[in-house]
Amino acid sequence: MNILILGAAGMIGRKLFARLVAEGSVAGQAINGFTLVDVVAPPVPPGVNAKALTADLTVAGTAEQLISEKPDLIFHLAGVVSGEAEKNFEKGYAVNLDGGRALFEAIRREHEMSGYRPRVIFTSSVAVFGAPLPDMIGEDQVLTPLTSYGTQKAIVELLLSDYTRRGYFDGIGIRLPTICIRPGAPNAAASGFFSNILREPLIGLPAILPVPETLRHWFASPRAAIAYLMHAANLDSAAIGPRRNLNMPGLSATVADAIEALRKIAGDKAVGLIRREPDAAVTAMISAWARDFDASRALALGFEGEGSFEDIIRIHIEDELDDVSQMRCKRVP
């Protein structure tokens, strides 16, 4: 079993790689080697049979070269994020749409030559859904993205289903909830405050809350995201049926739920580090996002999410901090 990870230098890619190395096998088969690809070279620990490459799927021939080695399992996590895709129309479409399609096309051509048919796991996003939305988004909700990023993800989802239906590969699309708590430093993403208001107070630093505490959204921990990807690699895909893109389980919770969980785990002093600075533009944008999902298809297939914000905070402490009382960060893998 050889594994190709595209987007291996990102937070999810690095954690996924570490988990695969720790497991040593996928779907009952031993892992023989990895190819890790990103626009910057992904880190490789000593003693692991992994080739780290700097490559860009938008460059002609790149996908063909990667697929010529016929990896058995491919994680396609690569892409430019929402804000960048909105700011730079051409780059977003080139990377998120044409990059994915170049990968799928390289696989199809290899399939037609040799019968090659890998499993392809693609990380999509709840950004494929756009307002107006019901309080709970059902399994049959139309995809109406309101960003170019969401449009690109929705298109690659459609391609993934069609290429799978035609037998070129065995694709599974994973619509990830907003990942919380993202490790590392605060970033400029509009949704960053969901992580910031927990991560920063846990290490004694202030954080800004730009939205009302009543705002509800949809969350999963980084650990859950990795578990989804691992489960997608391990499961019997025949059970999925023709609709190959799945809403992952998540936690529907308000900002107040997150703050109360922080209070229980880290006390009033931590909560006191959250500064309310209402931002009407951020509030309007995030109010249009999905609040809750019916993920019954994924749950029936064995995907599992978190039950509470306390779980999400404890997972962050276990995976990212040496000890919350010491307020010291572990190295992110």
Place this chain on the structure above:
Amino acid sequence: MNILILGAAGMIGRKLFARLVAEGSVAGQAINGFTLVDVVAPPVPPGVNAKALTADLTVAGTAEQLISEKPDLIFHLAGVVSGEAEKNFEKGYAVNLDGGRALFEAIRREHEMSGYRPRVIFTSSVAVFGAPLPDMIGEDQVLTPLTSYGTQKAIVELLLSDYTRRGYFDGIGIRLPTICIRPGAPNAAASGFFSNILREPLIGLPAILPVPETLRHWFASPRAAIAYLMHAANLDSAAIGPRRNLNMPGLSATVADAIEALRKIAGDKAVGLIRREPDAAVTAMISAWARDFDASRALALGFEGEGSFEDIIRIHIEDELDDVSQMRCKRVP
């Protein structure tokens, strides 16, 4: 007002052109000229200011050349049909996806140079929906195409919404019901029998019915299809909102409804020309198609469909036959 019609040699394209010539104006503006484009040269009657071109959007530079003349209104009807797109994967994606995207990109680039922002009307299809489906497909039904053709239409719908949202053009996607009665000779399309069992007996010829009479489907006449396109050209698009692709109104009816309407209009002798030759494969395929739609958004915007199969048959007689009792075909425009 200059109008570009892509796919102008097809049945819809020819009828639309004839209707536009007859009207002489669109959205309150006189029509100054037409550019008619198809892979075969569209016919142009004498005395009409229309340029007929043989061109292929998949050839680099074609879209740019067509857009360099800045048509005010563009009908994008071009494409390869479902069966061909399924048989020839590369051709279907090249024509139906890349052709549409090349057009949209040429408009975007012209927009960025000059502020050009035409109205673009795109004919999509109910093939964007795939089983399992509810008895009535709501406005929020997820798009789950089960053909490459349906996938390509769904992708161009997504692109149309995103390019419109960004202001590059003013796009409207029109999901046409199955067109019935299609004029001309019987063709090999799986859905052809819906038209054949009415059109052929009306002129004294036999026709084969491969499915049970209980089978329900979704229909509109060619005249209604042209009316949808005309209305999309005339309406105030601000009323549509961000979801730019619309289920058109149609008639939900069974094969038995169609046959009873034929009996009322043309008598038992005509109905007697329908030969039942059950085909399990065709029945299975068409049973998975959409049976009924909630088209309330389109209805609220003023689109109007037919009320009964008798209407559909009478429209065929008025538009395609000199006189049903004479059983003679008019020239198709």
